[in-house]
Amino acid sequence: MLTPSTTPHPPDLSPRQVHISVRELTMAYDDFMVQKDMDFDVLRGEIFIIMGASGCGKSTLLRHLIGLKPPVTGEVFFDGQNLWKLPPKERQSMLLKMGILYQSGALWSSMTLAENIALPLTAHTPLSAKEIADLVSLKLALVGLSGFESFYPAEISGGMQKRAALARALALDPEILLFDEPSAGLDPISARRLDRLIVHLSESLGITAVIVTHDLASLLDIGTNSVFLDTETKTIIAKGPPDMLLRTSTHPTVKEFLTRGQSKRTATSAREASR
Amino acid sequence: MQQPRVDILFEHAPSARVLIGGAWRIGENCPRAEATINQLQALHGLEIVRLETQDLMHWDSLLLTYIRALSQFCDAQQMTLDTRGLPEGIQGLLMLAAAVPERQDASRQKNPDDWLSVLGRHTLWLIKDIGLLADFIGEAILGLFRLLGGQSQMRWSDFWRLVEACGPHALPIITLISTLVGMILAFVGAVQLKLFGAQIFIADLVGLGMAREMGAMMTAILMAGRTGSAFAAEIGSMTVNDEIDALKTSGFSPMDFLVMPRILAMLVTIPLLCLYADIWGMIGGALVAAGLFDISASEYLIQIQTRLRLIDFEVGIGKSAVFGILVATAGCLRGLLCQRNASSVGLATTSAVVTGIVYIVISDALMTLLVTALNLYKR
Numbered sequence: 132m133l134t135p136s137t138t139p140h141p142p143d144l145s146p147r148q149v150h151i152s153v154r155e156l157t158m159a160y161d162d163f164m165v166q167k168d169m170d171f172d173v174l175r176g177e178i179f180i181i182m183g184a185s186g187c188g189k190s191t192l193l194r195h196l197i198g199l200k201p202p203v204t205g206e207v208f209f210d211g212q213n214l215w216k217l218p219p220k221e222r223q224s225m226l227l228k229m230g231i232l233y234q235s236g237a238l239w240s241s242m243t244l245a246e247n248i249a250l251p252l253t254a255h256t257p258l259s260a261k262e263i264a265d266l267v268s269l270k271l272a273l274v275g276l277s278g279f280e281s282f283y284p285a286e287i288s289g290g291m292q293k294r295a296a297l298a299r300a301l302a303l304d305p306e307i308l309l310f311d312e313p314s315a316g317l318d319p320i321s322a323r324r325l326d327r328l329i330v331h332l333s334e335s336l337g338i339t340a341v342i343v344t345h346d347l348a349s350l351l352d353i354g355t356n357s358v359f360l361d362t363e364t365k366t367i368i369a370k371g372p373p374d375m376l377l378r379t380s381t382h383p384t385v386k387e388f389l390t391r392g393q394s395k396r397t398a399t400s401a402r403e404a405s406r
Numbered sequence: 407m408q409q410p411r412v413d414i415l416f417e418h419a420p421s422a423r424v425l426i427g428g429a430w431r432i433g434e435n436c437p438r439a440e441a442t443i444n445q446l447q448a449l450h451g452l453e454i455v456r457l458e459t460q461d462l463m464h465w466d467s468l469l470l471t472y473i474r475a476l477s478q479f480c481d482a483q484q485m486t487l488d489t490r491g492l493p494e495g496i497q498g499l500l501m502l503a504a505a506v507p508e509r510q511d512a513s514r515q516k517n518p519d520d521w522l523s524v525l526g527r528h529t530l531w532l533i534k535d536i537g538l539l540a541d542f543i544g545e546a547i548l549g550l551f552r553l554l555g556g557q558s559q560m561r562w563s564d565f566w567r568l569v570e571a572c573g574p575h576a577l578p579i580i581t582l583i584s585t586l587v588g589m590i591l592a593f594v595g596a597v598q599l600k601l602f603g604a605q606i607f608i609a610d611l612v613g614l615g616m617a618r619e620m621g622a623m624m625t626a627i628l629m630a631g632r633t634g635s636a637f638a639a640e641i642g643s644m645t646v647n648d649e650i651d652a653l654k655t656s657g658f659s660p661m662d663f664l665v666m667p668r669i670l671a672m673l674v675t676i677p678l679l680c681l682y683a684d685i686w687g688m689i690g691g692a693l694v695a696a697g698l699f700d701i702s703a704s705e706y707l708i709q710i711q712t713r714l715r716l717i718d719f720e721v722g723i724g725k726s727a728v729f730g731i732l733v734a735t736a737g738c739l740r741g742l743l744c745q746r747n748a749s750s751v752g753l754a755t756t757s758a759v760v761t762g763i764v765y766i767v768i769s770d771a772l773m774t775l776l777v778t779a780l781n782l783y784k785r
């Protein structure tokens with residue numbers, strides 16, 4: 132059982148502590164290979180971007196990180212513990228330290244927003260109904276949805292659904308937040324607000340954020356580190372802070388991706404805009 | 407409006423001019439590429455085909471497909487196709503269409519299906535499917551043990567909501583169908599029995615038929631259509647929307663949280679519905695007997711009371727419980743196996759009803775054999 136408090140894990144002071152490591156990970160659906168030999172580390176408190184073209188396997192990688200799909204070969208470590216070698220009980224409690232924002236939001240459509248956020252709390256904490264209601268209203272307030280407790284997911288806009296899903300992901304005070312294309316389907320302003328919210332939460336709660344995205348403005352803006360998955364070679368072809376990749380990467384695919392296949396001039400102005 | 411037309415001029419040996427004119431639009435009677443290709447094939451020593459326009463007024467995609475067909479023909483015959491005589495718009499679109507070469511593996515080829523391979527594939531699929539269902543029922547039984555041991559995450563509020571959806575809401579349709587089935591049984595039987603002046607045995611026929619077989623069967627089929635399909639659609643759309651993944655990553659087992667309350671709700675309601683259907687079926691039989699064959703309601707009732715015993719009802723109700731488990735499991739399983747797109751929810755729903763009904767009939771045959779072998783109806 133977890134006992135949530137407002138800050139169960141204070142921001143880590145040694146910035147070089149590795150939080151998630153992926154080692155020689157190969158992913159496949161039956162005999163269809165998606166990506167192979169993936170190696171990377173995510174440091175505590177980082178905003179880590181997984182980027183790549185559509186269909187390159189970003190969502191699939193996320194499913195491996197959150198314990199929904201076992202790897203073909205290779206390992207995933209959290210805090211040095213091998214996710215897929217743990218006994219199921221311990222793996223489950225490790226996964227509860229992660230909050231996940233799915234591409235579609237994935238709020239439980241038959242429940243109100245309050246029930247959505249309360250469900251993990253009722254199941255995994257010994258809190259009373261009153262305490263849970265307080266926590267629910269706090270989480271909704273954090274994402275700017277105070278007063279929407281009794282709305283059903285279908286009754287609010289797409290941007291609000293994403294934020295409500297973020298509130299649910301925050302329910303158990305996770306150490307890691309994982310996002311699958313948070314800005315997909317949002318207008319630029321809502322997408323921007325969500326980005327800001329992610330940065331804010333990760334800074335003030337010391338959360339490690341892993342974000343799958345191909346929204347250039349957003350990844351150049353908030354990403355502190357990244358990997359680039361390639362569809363052709365089926366492996367990681369670039370690693371590093373996104374803005375550094377934009378400046379220094381010589382790989383044509385990475386360059387084309389980060390500059391939208393445009394000339395050097397527009398690339399520079401995009402960089403300027405993102406500052 | 408000028409008719410679309412094509413003229414072929416073959417003036418100097420290696421090159422022919424193809425003059426395209428008129429209004430080339432979908433809906434007009436445009437010349438077909440095959441005709442032009444046939445004409446070109448007849449020309450000896452042809453190496454260069456020049457496309458030109460002459461009074462071309464309108465054109466749309468139809469002209470483009472025509473030119474693409476010519477171009478493919480020229481490629482195959484290793485001739486040169488000269489499109490410089492065409493308007494710029496057409497040239498631009500042709501270049502766009504030719505920019506990315508056709509991917510050989512992209513247009514998936516289907517192997518021609520002979521009946522043997524279709525039969526083989528379906529047999530394998532059926533075996534795999536029965537295996538899946540058996541696994542799933544096994545997991546459900548483990549889930550039941552967790553529930554009995556107080557370890558389950560099932561919420562009783564879900565259970566009660568589902569009981570309401572499965573039970574009371576199904577009463578009107580079950581009343582209608584079982585009354586009619588009772589009437590049909592009575593009518594079909596009575597026409598024969600009347601030949602021997604034995605109309606009173608209508609009561610036996612309807613009573614035994616409803617209690618042992620038809621009550622359970624009709625209820626189960628209705629539940630497959632009404633509730634099994636609803637389970638598949640609910641769970642299927644949750645699968646499509648990643649809600650199932652969200653449950654798993656929030657530490658909930660879909661088996662405990664979604665499947666158990668549905669199976670239990672079905673298991674609790676279907677025997678009651680079956681009994682209810684039995685009674686209405688007998689009432690339906692009584693209506694026909696009284697209305698058409700001069701048997702009074704009290705005669706009918708007395709005849710049923712002397713003929714039917716508890717075991718007849720018990721067998722029917724027992725069967726209905728088995729049907730209920732199969733229908734609920736098929737619905738939940740199809741929903742969970744749903745692919746991640748919207749049309750697959752429809753497929754999951756259809757498949758839940760079809761497999762539900764197939765399993766009802768198969769298991770009914772087996773259970774009827776079993777009951778006969780055990781000689782349960784012995785007096």
Ligand SMILES: Nc1ncnc2c1ncn2[C@@H]1O[C@H](COP(=O)(O)OP(=O)(O)O)[C@@H](O)[C@H]1O
Pocket residue numbers: 160163165183184185186187188189190191192
């Ligand atoms: N359930 C599945 N079964 C088989 N193939 C899949 C499945 N899900 C995704 N794929 C394939 O795996 C590849 C990567 O998919 P995905 O991880 O969703 O890509 P991304 O999120 O980067 O757009 C795609 O080619 C896709 O067709």
Ligand SMILES: [Mg+2]
Pocket residue numbers: 189190234311312
């Ligand atoms: Mg994706």
